[in-house]
Amino acid sequence: MYAKIFVSRVLLQTVFRLRNKSMMCNSKRISEFNVPVPWGYIAVKAWGDENDEAILVSHGRLDNAGAFDRLIPYLPNSFYYICIDLPGHGKSSHFSPHLPIYTTNYVLVYKLLAQYFKRQSYIIMGHSYGGQIGFLFAQLYPNLVKKLILLDTVHMYPVSVKDFKYYLIDSFNSTIKLTEKLKTGNPPSYTYEEALNKLLHGRQGTPLTTEAATALLRRAVEPTGDGKYTFTFDQRMKNFINPTHDFRYILEALREDPVTCPILIVLGEHSFTKIDMELILQELSKLSNVSVEYVDGYHDIHNNNPDRVAPIVNKFLITQKGKL
Structure with missing residues (x-):
């Protein structure tokens, strides 16, 4: 009898804990707005109170701010999460046309955003490409970065000395070929289900769950008017150019x-x-x-499995300094 009462109490406590957690997750105010930049605007999806400490949140290549829709609700309510669509992604303007996309251009985006929001410093949280940009930004502007959270990323991928020539030639040739293609053709369109399947099955070795892909799709496509959709990302991001330095230079x-x-x-x-x-x-x-933590999952762990990532991030956010 006592065992049954104990089990019932545990179950009841679990229900209340999950309900309170759900209430906490849903209590952040969400606002969407655009930040003006010289070539157009940066689309922002912000969570929380703008008077709280700011976290600048950035996604990976060919993703968008929706990549954090499933993680942010698990994070503390005492921060202001500024989730952005990088230029050429989601709802943001593309960089000026005709030229290749250079990774260092995105560091300028971080600087412009830092100036716009007028904070003394920021916590930066980035997944993949967004985290790589954040790492370089923290190297260049250490006074502006209070903490850095890297989600399945570390640093920009290096270009070895023996490969740099062919890397650049291939990037330039691909850019020219893409420019010619865009002159003569229209972007392909898809039904909603087809577009969702492209996100689900278009990443080799980095699978997405249906929920994770759906979160991205909301900002990844726009209607064409005939019941179909086209992806909004800048095609040049398929051939972006990283700084040409190797591991030795990075270290x-x-x-x-x-x-x-x-x-x-x-x-x-x-x-x-x-x-x-x-x-x-x-x-x-x-x-x-530096603290390095591993969780069971693939490249998009923050989107596929936010419940596994959130406790680690939460502990880091409320820790003032040093290792976890």
């Missing part, structure tokens, strides 16, 4: 200009990132301000 730059703020790196156990970035991870793991 020397980290020693010369280290990121001094607390850094949290959350990696998927089954993701390619921990293998590709092993050398840099080894170097960063030696530092007292």
